[in-house]
Amino acid sequence: MRTSCRPSKTTSATSLVLSSKIRKNNVKVLDLAAALQKAYRLLSLRPHSEKELEKKLRGKGFPAAVIKEALEKLHDLKYLNDASFANSWARNLAVNKLQGNRKIIAGLREKGVQGRLIDDAVASARRELPEEEAIGILIKKKAAKKKRTAPDVKEKHRIFQSLMGRGFPPGLILNKLGEREEDIDG
Secondary structure, eight states, rough: OOOOOOHHHHHHHHHHHHHHHHHHHHHHHHHHHHOOOOOOHHHHHOOOHHHHHHHHHHHHHOHHHHHHHHHHHHHTTTTOOHHHHHHHHHHIIIIIIOHHHHHHHHHHTTTOOOOEEEEHHHHHHHHSSSHHHHHHHHHHHHHHHHTTOOOOHHHHHHHHHHHTTTTTTTTHHHHHHHHHHHHHHH
16 A cells, blocks of 8 residues: 655645745845845935935835834934934034025925924024024125125015025015125115
8 A cells, every 4th residue: 555745735734824924024034134224225325314214115115014123223223313313404404505494494394304303403503503694694695796885676686585595584684684784884
């Protein structure tokens, strides 16, 4: 009498289920490694907020569970910190690029930073360079280009529009333009 070398149907079904679970776990580990690799590369280029990094990883097709796990790991390793990101981003826009608070706030919101962190970051940047000083610097630069003693109405309007585009409040711009005129006249 011959015995069959074939596994029974129940044995093969069980091994398929186990094999499937092992493959899913391996895929998840590989996905996590790939997501972390992508996140490390993005963070090496420049700092990112958590929401911004999550959006980019989602755009690359990583599953939500893998993204969540990757972000937790990045937090644990201190590679991801929204407060630090917001402070450096706000400082760069305020001090280096001479942007107004409105532009800074809009940029941080777009990056997914939450309200309290935005307020703290803008306040910190403005302790270093207040909006009034930034407006004064920009007006001096624009006046130096024209080499005139006093800007005419058309020139004032152009400067006003330029500063509004940088996110400065209109009242502050008008005050600084008035001061500039008084400095030239007086």
